[in-house]
Amino acid sequence: MPYEVRTVIETEFTLADQNWSEDVFFAPHVYTAAGEELSCQQIKENSTIAHDWRKRIVFTAKLNPLGITRFTVRVTEEKKKLQERNKVASFKEIRSVQSLLEDPVIPELYDDTSDPWGMSEEELKSLGKHPVVFCAMSGGESRAFCAVDQDLYPFREIERGPICRIFESLHTAGKSNMAVQYKVYKDLPFMDLKVTLEFMDKNKLVRLKTPVPAEFTDGKPVGDGPYVWEQKPKGETVFQKWFGLQNSDGRIFSVINDGIYAGKAEKGFLSLTLIRGAGYCMHPIPGRELYPQDRYLPRIDCGRYEYNLRLFVGNAALVCREAELFYQRPYALNVFPAGGTFEAATKNIVLEGDVILSAAKPCEEGYMFRIYNPSDFEAAFQLKVGNAVMQDTAKAREIVTVIGGSEGLRSDHNDLHDSRRKKIV
Template sequence: MRDIARLIQQRPEVGIRHSTPQAYFQELKRSAQPLPRVAKSLNRWATGCYSSMARLKKQFRQLENEYFLTEKMAAAAAFQGLMKYPQAELEEALKDLLFVEFHDILPGSSIPPAEQDCLQTIAHGLTILARIKVEAFLKLSSGQKQATEGEIPILVYNPHPGKVRQQVECEFNLADAKFWNQFTDVQVYQDGRPLPTQVEHEASSLHKVDWRKRVVFAAELEAGQMSRFDCRMKVLPARKPPVLKARKGTIRFKTNQLDIVINARTGRVDKFCVEGIHYCQKNAFGLYVMQDNEDSWGMDTKNYNKAAGRFKLLDPAAAGQFAGGQGRIGAVRVVEDGPVRSVIEALFGYEHSFVCQRYILPKAGTEVGIETRVFWQQKDQMLKLAIPLTSSDWKYLGQVAYGVEEFPGDGGEIAAQKWVAAVDRKQKVALTCINEGTYSFDFTPAAMRLTLLRSPAYSCGPVGERPWAPQDYFVPRMDQGEHVFRFYINAGRKNRRLEEVSFEAQARNEKPFALSFFPEGGGVKPKPAVLIDSPAVQVSAVKQSERGRQMVIRLHETTGKKRSTVLRLPLVRKSKKVNLGPYEIKTLKVNPAAGTIIQTNLLEK
């Protein structure tokens, strides 16, 4: 204050006065001066922060997803009188989430003790939410009949306001373990109708013990409610071997919608064709090591385009050693193959780092899964997953906070949320990529690259001309060790892809909860809390109001177009047409007792 007073005395020609932000903006409004309008992100700066501490960023995304998922489930159960709404517990988990968003934590520029402390904070929030989610799930299983003798039920709760079509994965134990040569196959039924089902390798590693089962089945989950599936078992002499095999150095996977070729000599994708349209050049989904430095923030770096090398397929001896076996194995293999999907595994190495990459190819539909398990031991380097595209006339888009932004194709590092897309201007098709916890990307005229992680020093930045990090003792680097990244690639007509991708990304991140559970058979089946008739309108939150016992529903238009949707509330037997502007957020407050629906603001006032 003394400095300001001194400045006022020193500069009498300038009117300087003590004021408030409100008074400043009122004066600005009265002046009627035209102000510059910025309609794009203020990035890029500190581009290293988009991917530093990838482990913490992924855990943060998990906590964020679990919070919104659990909040929806708790609201659906509480507003039907099945449980008390856990307001205090949710608030405690929310504080954990908000704390981790603080500067130097989520950006990934802190020191190792801070990283560990915040991972513990995230784990605390996840533990709270896990307990609430299980309680809500059990309450929402009300009205489910008891299992028939010899069957094992699987219940899946879909918290979203629209139907979700996904490959459901769930594990359970058989009644008894068998230690001799046999294999128990599983068939999943819904309302007596068999669904495409396959048994895959379970999470445990017990060899030739027929006990634990991991079933994968294709299902359509009803909106906002519990779906019931029943498993029936059949004993076979042995597990059926994969039908899909490598021929002449390639593995070709072909359905009526997909034609994908994986090169068995490189482990990369040489053909990615969806409904007759080729989207990728050869060598797609390759892993490239980029030159980086010790700077945690990446203060002076706009792009990471200089390659230090790339991961290459392991030879049979190295592949066997990396896989944990005692012999030689092929580095590219079909590890799962059934009525639902085929899974191809490829093993790569670069210096002291290794990768197990899996291509998950659906027998129905066009969404391809990529699972990249990285064992990272590089220093001052960055890892990118590259998707070279077939033409050079692409527009690049990505999800940002409650909106979509167009990004330049200049190779610079950018930050986005749950999905990015490449739109072909000529053919009017789009390739979309959903992630589960990755925020950093770059685009060139003919490629999309996903930044997986980087390994600078902790809390290190440029200071003058001297070395940035100490050179005379060991300095630990970030994100060493094991990481798992998952992506979901889809392609099709531009308008449909861009209308559906935000809902798909939400459903992938806020996953419907599946559990093998034997219900007691009593009660009444709960109703859906909220239903929406447009995939382009997202329900980002369903919760109890901060004050009182009203239901708060937050809607968001995801495509940048004006649209209307019908909001249906089976709990109060009400429907309401809702009009939304481009990217508009609209908050509604429902009084279940009175049956009223009113619009409110983000503060619920």
């Protein structure tokens, strides 16, 4: 991002050697480049090896604009502590530490058709019917689903530390199963959800219903697209990075996603359409059989899927900016610099103001920048490239093109309402 951001960072690293001790483990500590220690939490690593070697950590930090921010991880030897597993929890514990969710999300399984285009008149109005709620798994179902040797509580706390608490719930409906993880942060203005779906139903559809806070239940549905956010129609609609409800004061309760493009707002919920068990190229023709009934024909989307969501409240500019950060998460690389000094590959680029840098690329005159103002009001901004500084104002919903480099910058305003050209050095 072309501005400083404070966000949560997850990364993994490997100890220099394997620790086989039964008595001690190596606790990670994170430090900034200035030597300040940051609060850090170790969580379950993606791999599963039963000794102390691979580490996954989560911490909150500020990141430099369009550049590299260095952190150092050191470990200290500590005595092992007995970890409580399969800890029963209730949603009241989530409700007590955040205000974005009053109740848990509700996954639902719908009857659907095998037509992947949904071309019938009924489907053009709404996909799916006869919803069945995914039930909380019983002890036996959870044991079989997770392939463990004990029954699991349907709602458990699986991680707890100074950065976040992670809760997990297990659900089942039809032939499909789902695990939902709620990640609640201690001092960040958002909440993350990780939904893992093992989908094995044919001619079915899965939606995830997210309850909205009371102040947004009468809001209008809104969502984004390329260089636009807009009010959405009732019923099934499409969007790109986020979907939400906007109340009368302009604030939006949004569900930011990393690959879900359809959903609808209904009766105090934002329902995201996750997947359909439709057939491959099963094209309906009136009066004819949709597909042969004498053989096996696969459905195109059966399998395991992972959906990552972020719940966030803010005005349009803040929601769009948070969605950009969620979509373009910073890389956390476990590298060991050789030391010494090196010339920067690019000029120092910093953007200030309630606008979004949607594109930046080299051109004959240096760089070309696309600066987008997603709000309904004018937004003043300042762009710095090396020693050149430009101040300008983007009108509501306007895309401003800025061209130049450290020798000077100029902006082009080419919206439909006003065409003007300004050169600023």
